[in-house]
Amino acid sequence: MNLFDVYPINNINIVKGQGSYVWDDKNVKYLDMYGGHAVLSIGHGNPHWVKRIEDQLNKIAFYSNSVKIPIQQQLAEKLGKISGKEEYQLFLCNSGAEANENALKLASFHNGRKKIVAFTKSFHGRTSLAVATTDNPNIVAPVNETDNVVFLQFNDEDALQEYFNNHGKEISSVIVEGIQGVGGINIANESFLKKIRSLCDEYQAVFIADEVQCGYGRSGKFFCIDHAEVNADIYTMAKGMGNGFAVGGLIIAPHVKPKHFLLGTTFGGNHLACAAALAVLEVIESGKLMENAKTVGNHIMNELENIPELKNVRGKGLMIGFDVPEELKDLKKNLLWTHHIFTGDAKPNVIRLLPSLALTKEDANVFLKSIKEEIKILVPSLKPANQE
Numbered sequence: 001m002n003l004f005d006v007y008p009i010n011n012i013n014i015v016k017g018q019g020s021y022v023w024d025d026k027n028v029k030y031l032d033m034y035g036g037h038a039v040l041s042i043g044h045g046n047p048h049w050v051k052r053i054e055d056q057l058n059k060i061a062f063y064s065n066s067v068k069i070p071i072q073q074q075l076a077e078k079l080g081k082i083s084g085k086e087e088y089q090l091f092l093c094n095s096g097a098e099a100n101e102n103a104l105k106l107a108s109f110h111n112g113r114k115k116i117v118a119f120t121k122s123f124h125g126r127t128s129l130a131v132a133t134t135d136n137p138n139i140v141a142p143v144n145e146t147d148n149v150v151f152l153q154f155n156d157e158d159a160l161q162e163y164f165n166n167h168g169k170e171i172s173s174v175i176v177e178g179i180q181g182v183g184g185i186n187i188a189n190e191s192f193l194k195k196i197r198s199l200c201d202e203y204q205a206v207f208i209a210d211e212v213q214c215g216y217g218r219s220g221k222f223f224c225i226d227h228a229e230v231n232a233d234i235y236t237m238a239k240g241m242g243n244g245f246a247v248g249g250l251i252i253a254p255h256v257k258p259k260h261f262l263l264g265t266t267f268g269g270n271h272l273a274c275a276a277a278l279a280v281l282e283v284i285e286s287g288k289l290m291e292n293a294k295t296v297g298n299h300i301m302n303e304l305e306n307i308p309e310l311k312n313v314r315g316k317g318l319m320i321g322f323d324v325p326e327e328l329k330d331l332k333k334n335l336l337w338t339h340h341i342f343t344g345d346a347k348p349n350v351i352r353l354l355p356s357l358a359l360t361k362e363d364a365n366v367f368l369k370s371i372k373e374e375i376k377i378l379v380p381s382l383k384p385a386n387q388e
Contacts, residue, residue, distance in 0.1 A: 010336065017044025020356050020363045022342075030336075033367050034344040038181065038213045038319070038354040041240030042283040046358075049243055052279035053272060062270045071274040078281045079251070083222045085235070089252045092269030096212035096238035097125025099248040102263050103234045104129045104173060107206035110256050113172035117163065117205075119154040121183030124175060124210055133175055135183070154186060157195045168203035178224030181213035181354075184346040185314055185321025190228035197230040206256070207232045212248075213319070216240040217284050217357055220294030220317035227316065240357075245276035289357040293317035296364050300353065303368045309375050320353040321346065328378055331371070339370040 014030075016023040020043055022030050032040065042049060056071075063069070072092060080086035093099055104116060118124070118133040125131060131140050132149050150167075152159045164171065174196050180186040200207040209215075209232035214224040216237060221227055223235055233256060238248035248268070252258075267273070284290065297317040304313045304322055311323040324331050332351055335341045344352035353367075 019043045019045070020359050028340060030340040030342055031363060031366055032342050033353050033355045033359075034342045035240075035354045035356055036244065037344070038218060038239045039242075039244055040356050041216055041218070042243050042280055042287070042289065043356040043358045046243065046279070046283055048283055049276065049279040052275045052282075053245070056271050056275035059271070061272050062267075065265065065269060069269060069271060069274070071271055071278070072269045075274045075278050075281075078278060079249075082281055082285055083235075083251065084226075085231075085251050087254050088235075089254065089256075089258065091250045091252060091263055092273070093248045093250070093265050094238075094246050094268050094273075095125070095248045096210075096236065097127045097130045098265075098268075099212065099236035099238055099250055100124045100130040100133070100175065100208070100210060101127045103208045103236050103250050104133065104175065106234065106250070106252065106256065106263065107173035107208060109259075109262060110206060111172055111204055113170055113205075114148045115167060115170040115172055116149045117160070117171060117174040118149055118151050119176060120151055121154055121180050121186055122151070122175075122177060122210075123180070123182035124177075125212075154180065154183075155189050155192045157192055160192075160195055160199065164199045164203055168199070168205070171203060171205040173206040173208050174200060175208040175210055177210045177212075177214055178227070179214040179219065179316060179319050181319070181352070182346060184350045185319065185352055187314060187316065188225070188228075193225050193228040193230050197232075200233070206234060208234045208236065211235050212238045213354070214316075216280075217290040217293060218317050218319050218354070220290055220297065222290065224316065224319075241280060242273060242276040243280050245273055247273040247277050249277075284357065287358060290317075292359070293357045296359050296361055299361055300364050300368065304371075307372065307375065309379060315353075318353070318355055318357055318359060321350050324349050324351055328375065330378060331374060334374050334378070335370060339374065341367055341370055 013025040014022045015025050020032050022032050076090040120135050122135045124133045128144055132144050132146050135151055178188050209225045211223050233253045235251040241247050294317050301313055313322040332343055332345055
């Protein structure tokens, strides 16, 4: 049997990881500036995370949600404390797509409405409702197409106001990323997020903050929309939540009331997943990783802004993007194969950085030195603009 071929794959077999580095089966060492799509929030092989999982594994790995699972409540209390959302409620699931799927359903259950407002260049997942709110027709199957979702221009407050003026009583929810990841590191304006909040309040719609990639401390605050000093009704989480162990969740405002069998999950909130998620929060707290993300992220962005060949450097904390001009189109490839540094991208010309929140300034400087060296190699190879 062959694997179903849906991913373009680099011919690299990673067999070991520690901190911000990974090694392949030939013992080649790579700096990980991508963190597996923002998943490795506290770094590879963190010893506290490993021990938490090992200790839980030696007790019980799984039982269903038909019994009390005290570690779920421990996770909820720690998450409430660190996020500042102690009055909210936690529902645990397995992935970001599942978190967004449940958030959109829960909003519709809450107000009995169908219309969802999403935005251009959004990415919310690949399951039915999540992919319907994702602005990429190539991954939306015919069965996922629905008239219940409208896409408005990201950061366009006038378009948002107009749509609410005309359809406000039909709108169930607005779903937005504080920083669009797959879309290319596009940052939501603070005034735009405040406008979403005020319109949702006025029309009793549900504000869903998709924090799957931009949340969990990555931006320098626990939730990315915290920078705008607004509260969402539902926050969705996954990726960095388990540091590689599959876990996702929703944080739900107290006015959204639960009901038996409204939502459900087989594997969500299992003992091992909660142990992994607790360890992540404990390391974020004890290691002051949100502060580190802000400090090291600002250092990287300041240095990148001083490289004239790179354009439109943007981001918050350790979620950073920059545009690569055509003459540097091989930059990402050369960083990997020549300098052994993993980075991400967004089509057509964006390099994305999503490293561990524990990334040190020293390791950041390894990346910065390499990118400067590679640009010096690539740029002189070009013909002057006036040469045929």
